[in-house]
Amino acid sequence: MGPIFAKPLTARETPIPGVLLFDLPVHGDNRGWFKENWQHATMTAAGLPDFGPVQNNISFNETAGTTRGIHAEPWDKFISVATGRVFGAWVDLREGPSFGAVFTAELDPSTAIFVPRGVGNAFQTLEDGTAYTYLVNDHWSADAQDQYVFLNLADETAAIPWPVPLADAELSAKDRAHPRLADVTPLAPRKTLVVGADGQLGTALRAALADHPSVEFASRSDLDLLGDIEAARPWAAYETIINAAAYTAVDAAETPEGRAAAWAVNVSGVAALARVASRHRLRLVHISSDYVFDGTRDLHAETEPFTPFGVYGQTKAAGDAIVATVPRHYILRTSWVIGDGDNFVRTMAGLAGRGITPRVVNDQVGRLTFTEDLAGAILHLLATGAPYGTYNVSCDGEPQSWADIAADVYALCGRARNDVTGVSTEEYFAGTQAAPRPLRSTLDLTKLKAAGFVPALSSERLRSYVGPLRGPRTR
Template identity: 70%
Template sequence: MTEYGKGLQATETGIPGLVVWDLPVHGDNRGWFKENWQREKMTAAGLPDFGPVQNNISFNDAVGTTRGIHAEPWDKWVSVATGRIFGAWVDLREGPTFGAVYTAELDPSKAIFVPRGVGNSYQTLEPDTAYTYLVNDHWSPDAQYTFLNLADETAAIAWPIPLDQAELSAKDAAHPRLADVTPVPPKKILVLGAGGQLGRALRAEYGDAPHVEYADRAELDLTAPGLESARRWREYDTVINAAAYTAVDLAETAEGRADAWAANVTGVGALARVAAANGITLVHVSSDYVFDGAKSAPYTEDDAIAPLGVYGQTKAAGDALVATVPRHYIVRTSWVIGEGGNFVRTMASLAERGIDPKVVDDQVGRLTFTDDIARGIRHLLETGAPHGVYNLTGNGEPATWADIARRVFQLTGNDPSRVTGVTTEEYFGSAPGPVAPRPRNSVLDTTKVERAGFTPANASRSLETYLGTRG
């Protein structure tokens, strides 16, 4: 009999993410009423905001009707509209709880949240039972489904009505035993811009994990038509956007301006729409160039943006689009050093070739190495840090470009006094084309990401490691 008057309350089970919920049911002599799904109240009480897109009802005439065990590639919110069931859930996901079993009876006063990859099954205990469930993806013949036999000896589910006396389909009766089930892998992570400096660092961080995919522009162009159908996006948990147009001076030309807006705004906007529509966590890498550099202290995540040039304007616009995605991380960084051509390699090469450079000494910041950014991104994702903007740069004392150049000379066994400091205006005075304005202060405050449990590497020590020496 349905229990009336319970408060909305969650009870954890032994299967991670599988949570039983008591539902308030209001009854009188006419019958009863309940809010079977109420997003605001339920998410406030701790239910994941899983974004249901389809509601299904399975009506069962007879006692003993038995269905399952099915693990689909989506989350479910399961409840009973009329009647009563014995439910059995088996964790079929990769990991230490693979094969774990949880059973419970459900009537209209109970519901259960079933995460993707957990096998779902039930047996009716009353006639005319209506079993209802919301899911956060549409059924598709192309989706990957996983099944377990109802009579599996390892799961050893104690069905109230023995299966040889129950009503079940031949298809359900023929599903494989647990030993023959391929565990459900985690949802995918997609790294865009995989051929760039940060993309290569992310590949090194995640390695060849089978659920992580990498794509460069040739494989997935965000500005091309049809992005929303380019992948089965519901299979992805996270997209890390390490792709960007970064030619700051070229962006000041007519052609470069168009290319920068296309890559950093139009393409990012399309990606943001895909992420929002499919419940994807979008990680987007931003820049100190969204600030004008006029502040006398390190910039925080809450400081007003004021980009000086086209590149900074496009990054700021892209950030605003990403911020509309419910699950997003905007990782703001500066002075990035990784594999390939970069300032540090250039200075080391000049030192070895006997060239004495003139280097800007009125811009201040900290170097940020791509392996540190990759490590920080992974930390935010795996710890479930609150969504939003995070500054992520190297730590330690800020320095000018000239200071860093002198340190490179020193670490490579050369005389640092060979580096001459000049103003930005002097350095670019004879430039043949347009020059983008640079922020004079690029120092970002990393307190927020540190409070999230991530410790950025010291920029000076990272430079030593990068050059393979110690000062």
């Protein structure tokens, strides 16, 4: 029996999440037949994930009844038949609610199937001289063997209806010895690595992801971003890198030592992460800054061209440009970050508690971003599979100056708002070697809201944040 000719290219879902069965167009005449076994543009348009194959394997089977599997490997596969026919069986061996789900189908050259990482693959040949071919998106290595999961072909729970009884089929001794489903340890999901986990955002991500065993946290010093980062982790076991590390000392970045440090962390380190993410098709989440703009616009959209003033802004813009080359990336551009650690709000609350009347800049306007919302936006984009690209993230509400925010903090601490004196940026930094600052930092949140994430109002977050910081009133 030959392939079925003239079928349109279509993708069909199966009972196993992520497993897609494809009909392939096959063109035949008196000489035989031809097909495009894998074609990136048309197949991704039809629903095939852009899984980035790097290796092509072929299994040739001499006789009908040859049976192989059930093997779940730590990579994705696109499987088709070059010649002959097979009865295919797939069992979900991934950790999660679909563990143990089964799907079977007959494959000939006019059909193909996409099998995600962790789904067990098996087949039984229905004709002599059958060639079974598959593309995979990682290179085989001995180090990956501990990530394989196997299931016995005769497992009673899966109850696969093999056309040729297994007692009469050609099997390997290893396949006969694989465990039953009750004894299988499911394949854990790919891991997430949070880099810069000791900073304000890293601390918020630790809190949000504390119950997720597949998440690892590393300080910037734990991961040598300027050394052999390729050898630092078994990257095939990872799905996502969240880069919360950054050099943020805006004024120090203008010194010779600070300039070198800012470029090392914000550009060279980011480039190292981008290389790993691109090579291993990882999702890279990166945090940007309002400092990539000169602050001459009242509202900054994601598409605004870079116009940074100082070294810090220039390094952040360079890092953004690098990350944008990674196929699977999220850049979250934010402003005026407040979290667990030293920051403007904590400083103002401390001054209020000590009865100090500060001078605060009143011509820089924007919105605060509390790390609770920034972490929430990251996790929302990842969980929903939002389109890759750049998203502005801050709290919502009316834009304010730093002096307005300081006055709010003072009021929340029980002090008078007019204890805060507003001054211009030029007055405040007169006689100092300060870096230039953008005067308008308000970010347009339309794209983020369209992706389904609605940030909290800055005033509400500020009230909750300042409450525990209130100290005794002093005059």
